[in-house]
Amino acid sequence: LRVVVIGFGSVGQAFLRMISEGGVSSSGLWIHPRVVAVADSGGAVVDEKGLNPREVLEVKRREGSVAADPVHGRPGLTGLELLRDVEAEVLVEVTPTNIRDGEPGLSHVREALRRRFHVVTTNKGPLALALPALMELAEYNGVQLRFSGTVGGGTPILDLGREGLFGNRIEGVRGILNGTTNYILTRMAEAGLPLDEALREAQALGYAEADPSYDLEGLDSACKLVIIANWVMRMESSLGDVKVEGISDVTLDQVRRAEAEGMRVKLVASAVEGRLEVKPELVSRRDPMCVDGTLNAVTYRAEPAGEVTVIGRGAGGSETASAIIRDLAKIRMEAAKLIA
């Protein structure tokens, strides 16, 4: 598999580190992705014979951009130009999420699918805005679009719902999909911190961004919910279909009253009877979904399997990169089937 990587932050770098340690294997299947190009905001590095991942990482570390590579560097080359230029089978799109217009990820994904590249992405923006259209585009071009890492980091939330519960009817889903807000709400409950102090603590620990509004307002949860709704529940929906309320108005008093009744205030994303919603809710501490700290949890209401809950870290560079590996392996397996 020849792979183009666009975006080279923590996830992209973790991905290159993983494949630099030789092939990656699991379940008896080895995959040996060959990275032929990497692009970041400074340009790209391209070698159709295959780049040395270690060297790319080293140039990035030393110079700030992969484009500074003295032999293969292409300063100023954009991701879109790169896609029009290079021969490969797979785009790994890991630029940052932008929910205003999905760019530049949306254009990267579209161009790659049109060029009949399979696409693996961890970028929620393009999917939250246009997943039904992108899936159609992938199908039309006979290629695969995979995005395990967009929900739950390395925790296989999407796979569990779609493949693990194969044979079930998924009647509803509820989940805690954002680690930042869950950390804040947990600290309010357990340490009695007011929201703004808990937020500052989360920022100091690197759990929250300098501008935390995307997390706090529930938009990150809403993006993930849209992806679950499309992929697991086969609802054709986008971000505009989600009723969203964040945690900014949650008071310490509310949290304390909940606590006294054996409950926790959680930012819950739910898809039930076609309604998509993100809002603070009281969750019983006995509910398996009631996880604390930065953990994520999702409960599928499946018929006949019953309620199935999956819990894990929701983020992290190498965790999310492991989801990319999983997607690449599936692409290889599926593609082998189509060719055979």
Next chain:
Amino acid sequence: LRVVVIGFGSVGQAFLRMISEGGVSSSGLWIHPRVVAVADSGGAVVDEKGLNPREVLEVKRREGSVAADPVHGRPGLTGLELLRDVEAEVLVEVTPTNIRDGEPGLSHVREALRRRFHVVTTNKGPLALALPALMELAEYNGVQLRFSGTVGGGTPILDLGREGLFGNRIEGVRGILNGTTNYILTRMAEAGLPLDEALREAQALGYAEADPSYDLEGLDSACKLVIIANWVMRMESSLGDVKVEGISDVTLDQVRRAEAEGMRVKLVASAVEGRLEVKPELVSRRDPMCVDGTLNAVTYRAEPAGEVTVIGRGAGGSETASAIIRDLAKIRMEAAKLIA
């Protein structure tokens, strides 16, 4: 797919009910298993053109054995005789678990694999005693052996570990794998019942057998642990490799002391560094694996995804039958790949 069903208790009957409601589908794939024979302890019913599941269920309900069918009934025919007699692609083996010698399930599974039937089973006995040999036999004969329903009922515990966490190294597993003992320990903790009272309550509710020793002594958990160890962690092991201690000696006093420290006594099955063990352990109530009532939970320690926990009902006829459907769908998909 032509299917032979051997064993016709709650799981076998739930399976026939499911497929009697037309084909079964999920993930866009429909499967239409055609049941050509069903055997129970009284004999069998056979029609190579395909039985009517509703009629088979009705004869069972009315007469106690499927062999009473006036047209296709074969009183006294054993499962093994049936397997030597009938043409089919898949054996669904759902006779009761017997951990002494695995019989009659073990002979059914062996004979079916030798005859190049794929096998789907929910019977833990043959697997706990001989899984490595059975997997080799299946491979030698070019057929599949699947057993999703042996662990967790309809909760995809095995699938999550092997497929959902594809691309990870599974470094360890810990779980609560037996609903009966978990119910008893929960009632001891929450209602202050001594063990024997909690057991009687579980029996009255149908959560425990008249002879509860298989659950209480940890053997059911040990069987499931062996299956996880073989399938997910690729350890070649069998029941004799597990150090087992049940809950019979757990006192109300121990449970209360644990409770006071924010812990619960749980019957934990673990596979860590090649050691397989089942024993009562203190588990923090903050641990996502610390579920109550009859729930099951498993935590995989995966690298790099981190700890991933899956929680769900661990048993039930239709829940477990849904795992059979999943296995059949996978067999169909895999077989299509091999033929293509």
